[in-house]
Amino acid sequence: MIQSSTESPASLAIAHQGRSLTIATTATGLKTLIPFCIGHSAPLLIPQKLQVEAEQYTATGLQTVTYSGSLRETLPQYWQTYDQLVFALATGAVVRLIAPLLNHKATDPAVVVVDEAGQFAISLCGGHQGGADRLAQQVAQYLGGTPILTGAANHRNLSGIDVVGEPFGWVKGGGDWTGVSSAIAAGQAVQVVQEAGSDLWQQHLPPDHPFQWGWPEVSGAAVLPKPQARVWISPIQRQFSPGADLPKVQWHPRVLWVGLGCERGTDLALMELALSQVCQAHHLAKAAIAGIASLDLKADEVGLVQLCQDHGWPLRCFSAEELQAILVPNPSSVVNQAVGTPSVAEAAAITAASTTNPASLRVQKQVIRHPDYAGAVTLAIAEAEQEYTGRNGHLWLVGTGPGNLDQMTPAAKAAITGADAVVGYRLYMDLIRPLLRPGQIIEAMPITQEQQRAERAIELARWGLSVAVISSGDCGIYAMAGLVLETLQAQGWEGHSPTVEGVPGISALQSAAARVGAPLMHDFCAISLSDLLTPWAVIEQRLRAAAEADFVVALYNPKSQQRTEQIAIAQGIFAQHRPANTPVALVRAAYRPDERIIVTTVQAMLDHPIDMLTTVLIGNRSTQLYAGKVITPRGYRVN
Numbered sequence: 296m297i298q299s300s301t302e303s304p305a306s307l308a309i310a311h312q313g314r315s316l317t318i319a320t321t322a323t324g325l326k327t328l329i330p331f332c333i334g335h336s337a338p339l340l341i342p343q344k345l346q347v348e349a350e351q352y353t354a355t356g357l358q359t360v361t362y363s364g365s366l367r368e369t370l371p372q373y374w375q376t377y378d379q380l381v382f383a384l385a386t387g388a389v390v391r392l393i394a395p396l397l398n399h400k401a402t403d404p405a406v407v408v409v410d411e412a413g414q415f416a417i418s419l420c421g422g423h424q425g426g427a428d429r430l431a432q433q434v435a436q437y438l439g440g441t442p443i444l445t446g447a448a449n450h451r452n453l454s455g456i457d458v459v460g461e462p463f464g465w466v467k468g469g470g471d472w473t474g475v476s477s478a479i480a481a482g483q484a485v486q487v488v489q490e491a492g493s494d495l496w497q498q499h500l501p502p503d504h505p506f507q508w509g510w511p512e513v514s515g516a517a518v519l520p521k522p523q524a525r526v527w528i529s530p531i532q533r534q535f536s537p538g539a540d541l542p543k544v545q546w547h548p549r550v551l552w553v554g555l556g557c558e559r560g561t562d563l564a565l566m567e568l569a570l571s572q573v574c575q576a577h578h579l580a581k582a583a584i585a586g587i588a589s590l591d592l593k594a595d596e597v598g599l600v601q602l603c604q605d606h607g608w609p610l611r612c613f614s615a616e617e618l619q620a621i622l623v624p625n626p627s628s629v630v631n632q633a634v635g636t637p638s639v640a641e642a643a644a645i646t647a648a649s650t651t652n653p654a655s656l657r658v659q660k661q662v663i664r665h666p667d668y669a670g671a672v673t674l675a676i677a678e679a680e681q682e683y684t685g686r687n688g689h690l691w692l693v694g695t696g697p698g699n700l701d702q703m704t705p706a707a708k709a710a711i712t713g714a715d716a717v718v719g720y721r722l723y724m725d726l727i728r729p730l731l732r733p734g735q736i737i738e739a740m741p742i743t744q745e746q747q748r749a750e751r752a753i754e755l756a757r758w759g760l761s762v763a764v765i766s767s768g769d770c771g772i773y774a775m776a777g778l779v780l781e782t783l784q785a786q787g788w789e790g791h792s793p794t795v796e797g798v799p800g801i802s803a804l805q806s807a808a809a810r811v812g813a814p815l816m817h818d819f820c821a822i823s824l825s826d827l828l829t830p831w832a833v834i835e836q837r838l839r840a841a842a843e844a845d846f847v848v849a850l851y852n853p854k855s856q857q858r859t860e861q862i863a864i865a866q867g868i869f870a871q872h873r874p875a876n877t878p879v880a881l882v883r884a885a886y887r888p889d890e891r892i893i894v895t896t897v898q899a900m901l902d903h904p905i906d907m908l909t910t911v912l913i914g915n916r917s918t919q920l921y922a923g924k925v926i927t928p929r930g931y932r933v934n
Contacts, residue, residue, distance in 0.1 A: 315379040315430070316340055320366060322348045324383030327413040331381065331437040332357055334706045340373065342366070367392055379405045379430050386417060393420065400425065401467075407431045413438035422446045422455070429713060432732060436708035452501040453479065454734025456526060460546045462715040462736075462760055463493050464684030465528070466582035467546060470535055474542025478524035479505055486510075486522035490529035491583075492548030492682050495736050530583035530657075530678065532574070547582040548682040551657065552611075554588050554644030554675040555599065556630075561670025563598040569663035569672040570602075577658050579676065585683035586611060588647035590618065590639045598670075607685070611647045618642035624653055625660050644677035655679070684759030688793035690752060691762065692776040694769040694800020698726045699886040702806070707798045711763045718752040719765035719775075726887075727765065736760070749775060749782045756793035769802040773823055773851055804849035807882035807910040810892055812924030814880060814912050819847035824854070824861040831861070838865050842872040847918065847927055850911035862911075866901055869913055873897050878920045880912040881905060894925060 315337035319325040325345055329352055332339050338358040341349060349359045362369040373380070374396045382389045386408050397403055397420070405425035408417045416438065418431040428444050435442040446455065456479055457472050478485055486507045489497075500506065506526075507519055527533055527545040535543050553570065574581050586609040593599055594612040603610040615635035623645070626637035636642060640660045641653075648655050658676040691710040696702040708730055711717055716736035717724070724739040731737060736755070740748050752764045766774030776797060783795070808815045820841050826834060841848050848869070854862045869877075875898035883891040883906065893903050897913065905911065918927045 314377050315381060316373055316377040317381045317383070318366070318370075319345070319383040321345075321383075321411065323411045324409075325349060327409060327411055327438065328381065328383050329355070329357060330705055331434050334437050334709060335433070337379075337381070340369075371396060374404065377404055379407070379426065381407045381409060381416075381430070381434055383409045383411055386419065389419060405430050407434055409434060409438065409440070414440045415443050416440050417443040418445065426458075429732065432712045433709040436712055436730070437705040439705065451480070451482070451503075451505075452733045453504065454732075456485075456544070459496050459734065460492070460528070460548070462684075462734075463495075463548065463682055464686060464759060465492060465546045465548045465682065466580075468527075468532070468544070468580060468582060470544030471542035472544050475524040475526060475544045478542065481523075483523035484520040486525045488525065488527050488529070490527075490531065491550045491678065492528050492546070496734070499734070499736055501733075530580055531578050532580035532582075533578075545580075547580045549583055549585040549685065550648075550679045550682045551579060551583045552585050552588050552644050552647035552677050552679060554640035554642065554647070554660075554677065555593075556589060556639035556643075556673040557593065557596065557599065558670040559596070561596070561598050561672060562668040563601050565663070565665055565668035565670055566598050566602050566672055568665060568668070569661070569674050572663065573658055573661055573674055573676065577676070579657065584608060585679065585685075586647065588613065588643035590615065590634055590636070590643065592634060593639075609683075609685075611643075613643055613646050617646060621645050621651060622653055624656070640673040640675040641677075644675045648677040648679035649681070650677070650679065681758070686759035687791070688756035688759045689761040690756045690764060690779065690793050690795045691798055692770040692779060692795065693763050693765045693798045694771070694774070694802070695723060695727055695765050695767055696801040697803065697806040697886040698723075698767060698884070700727070700729060702801055702886050703727075704798070704800065707800055710796075710798050711765065713761065714763035715760040716752075716755050716762045717765060718748050718755070718762060720748070720767075723765055723767050726767075745775065745778055746782070749779045752779060753782055753786070753793070762793075766800075767803070768806070769800045771797060771799070772802045772821070803851065803885070803910045804912070806885035807849070807880060807912055810882055810885050810890075811880040811894060811912065812926050814847055814878070814914055814918060814925040814927050815849075816927045816929040817847060817915065817917070819849065821849040821851060823851040824865060825852035825858070826861065834861070835864065835868070838868045842869050845872070845915045847915045848913045850913065852907055853909055853911050854905045855907050862905055863901060866897065869897050873913070873916060877916070878914045878918050878925045880925050881909055882912070883909040885910070894920065894923070 315335055317328045317332050317337050318340045319328055320342060325341060328339060333356050338360050340360050343361045343363050346361050370392055389408050393406060400421060403421055405427035406420035407427055407430050408419050416431040416434040418427040420427060422428040431442040456475055482505055484507055485505050488509060507522060524541055525543045530547060530551050533545055587603055588611045591612040591614050619636040621642040623638040623641040631637040645655055655677045656675060657678050660673055660675040663672045691714060693707050693710050711727060711730045712732060718738045720742050721739040752762045756762045764775050764779055770776040804821055822837050877897045879895050879897055879900045881893040881903055895903055914927060
């Protein structure tokens, strides 16, 4: 298969995440915005008078753009250039600045206002469609502030109905969006008729959502409230009467693949005409088109390539061998003799829809000619089960630290808040629940399903979603990052689809060390006592080597209900190489409400409770216990 696209993976990623510009007019505002600017790779627009002030931060990666004159004169040139604007200004000043520039909520950029102290991030404009609500939450995480969201749906823990399809690449159709949104905000019954597209958004609604699915029947005495609004999710193009008795809107999932064959040199205008005529005759929305499919011999057809470029559609081209294997309702011996396959349009549409079922054809092949245009077009349309998002997915490998939100990095919080989907172990998901937002896909799995978590996260990201894979501590230390990358490697990942980014967290050994003093001040290592993935003989060899080399050692996964001997063997090994009174710290659930800390010795460490949530820190021969603190001298002091 040959596939081309009008956008590169890099540009798709940019379109997905939104291009942000930050704006400050004072030195205090500049300093406040720096964490977000660096973490989000957002340039900072400042007046020339602040250029010297900003230069001291260039080593941090801060990008600045200066302007002369007034901000009111400067702002219009950036208004349509950036998708998101973050101001460190008074709210009233921002309102006056943007008022002349506001056009429509569907096209205006998202606007967030931050106070100079960084305590609040206000979603001022474009909360739903512009993404300002999500942006305000991300800004607040970077700055350690509070997001202020005033949209009516927020208090109901719902995302706006006008953005619910965005993660899946759905295209908004016509209708009374304000009317439907008002009904949802008022808690009125809203009927949803979904004929295509993912139902993941349904699976993650709060229990008290107002939606009714399909066309419910009256069963006994249970009568559902009469719907006050209706939402259609379908490739069908529906016409709504202005005088309808209730507001209606439509989303169009991109599930239609257009198989298109043509004579060489066919006019672009004929292709456009054929597509419009067929869609109209079969009541299909052009907005539901995922892309165009054809024979590989047509990959350079000028009109076909231009058609895809004009509409932003991918062009998927298949070989004759691939197409001739597809069963179609209207094969042609003439076509077979000419190009080596009995079908181009129907077979290409079915293949692009990732199916071999002829029943997936919404439109069987149509041959269209017109006296005013050169050439001829053969066209068929198939419907895929999964929509085409048109986006390059992204994987965040996020370390959540010891479990207390205060111990998480701003970047980790922002990644979790900004992701379309969050995948992780159920316990860790509960710990970060305050960071989750309405409309996110939340997939929590048991502790033994690490491989399933990795595969599911990759599946969602390959589809085009941004996915945060969370692990406690640091994601790259005995956690999910390695497994995700290994799984991508096994799948033949080429390195950019999806893109992958690690977001570090405070590891368990760092958390434990901080709670007991400074035991890691000299050379140290970490060893896991779990032999589920590593043979015990290898683990025991590493224990002996670390003990003989006088490393301070952090033991992970020291003991479980079934695995009780390993910690005793480890203790015996270290007892051979360390004085009996060498300090040992047993730190369980650091920084969590059920935290337990015990400072003991190598000789007595087995007298205390140890489990899978315990990190064991064993000192070296120089480690000391002083005033309740464990200290490993680094050698700075000269006696």
